[in-house]
Amino acid sequence: MFVLEARELTKHFGGLKALEAVSFKVKEGAIHSIIGPNGAGKTTLFNCLTGVTRPTRGSIHFSGQEISRLQPHEVAELGIARTFQNIRLFPEMTVMENVMVAQHTRTKYGLLSAVLRGSSFMSKERAVREKGFEYLELMGLEDHAEALAGNLPYGSQRRLEIARALATEPKIILLDEPTAGMNPMETLEVMDLIRKVKGLGKTVILIEHDMKLVMGISEWILVLDHGVGIAEGSPEEVRNDPLVIEAYLGRETTH
Numbered sequence: 001m002f003v004l005e006a007r008e009l010t011k012h013f014g015g016l017k018a019l020e021a022v023s024f025k026v027k028e029g030a031i032h033s034i035i036g037p038n039g040a041g042k043t044t045l046f047n048c049l050t051g052v053t054r055p056t057r058g059s060i061h062f063s064g065q066e067i068s069r070l071q072p073h074e075v076a077e078l079g080i081a082r083t084f085q086n087i088r089l090f091p092e093m094t095v096m097e098n099v100m101v102a103q104h105t106r107t108k109y110g111l112l113s114a115v116l117r118g119s120s121f122m123s124k125e126r127a128v129r130e131k132g133f134e135y136l137e138l139m140g141l142e143d144h145a146e147a148l149a150g151n152l153p154y155g156s157q158r159r160l161e162i163a164r165a166l167a168t169e170p171k172i173i174l175l176d177e178p179t180a181g182m183n184p185m186e187t188l189e190v191m192d193l194i195r196k197v198k199g200l201g202k203t204v205i206l207i208e209h210d211m212k213l214v215m216g217i218s219e220w221i222l223v224l225d226h227g228v229g230i231a232e233g234s235p236e237e238v239r240n241d242p243l244v245i246e247a248y249l250g251r252e253t254t255h
């Protein structure tokens, strides 16, 4: 079943066409990737999906509801979470506090509130903490719960961003280049973590530069170039698409 659908999504910044009539469907519980060269419109697409940017034209339906005119917090409350290309943590807060702040998005609305209402013997704070610890464990950060987020090594900060996004209990999680700046070993670890996130039943949309990296993990890939969706489909379909080879791989090898 499709959980998200963008139709003719368009974003112009003055004369610049950051996105031009991009349409796609997102399948529930699957890993999707959006790839393309620098400036292709990948982050702009995430910004439109999360209410950060208002599209010039087009629509976005999430679970049947049109969301393209909603505010970021409204989109988050509906169940779409994201990470940013540039890390956005609270560096002066602990790792655990960073996750607990994110959980707040859900405490009023979601599953967590059901847990909290039923807990007569357990303080709310403790319940939130225990749930937060689960997200940290999932991302391999449980030993650093009391460390200041700003003191974590770079790769761990990136994983904390994913933990924070998960803590909002989203249906869909959008990851904007989660492996940016990582070494090959850290990158493979993050790919495994993304599989774990899918294992939780989440729908994943991943932005990546590196086509080879997403081939093994994605069920569906959208290729953007200069704001236009030039190809989409299974990794095999995309890999063999002449437009992709020319516009994306060809250019990459000339660097």
Ligand SMILES: Nc1ncnc2c1ncn2[C@@H]1O[C@H](COP(=O)(O)OP(=O)(O)OP(=O)(O)O)[C@@H](O)[C@H]1O
Residues within 6 Å of the ligand: 013, 016, 017, 018, 036, 037, 038, 039, 040, 041, 042, 043, 044, 045, 085, 209
């Ligand atoms: N707020 C903005 N105002 C004006 N132009 C913008 C704005 N945001 C993005 N752009 C432009 O839109 C185009 C697409 O940018 P975007 O950040 O979406 O690309 P990207 O695919 O994420 O690139 P990268 O791989 O470098 O992250 C670029 O030409 C960029 O300069």
Ligand SMILES: [Mg+2]
Residues within 6 Å of the ligand: 042, 043, 044, 085
């Ligand atoms: Mg980007």
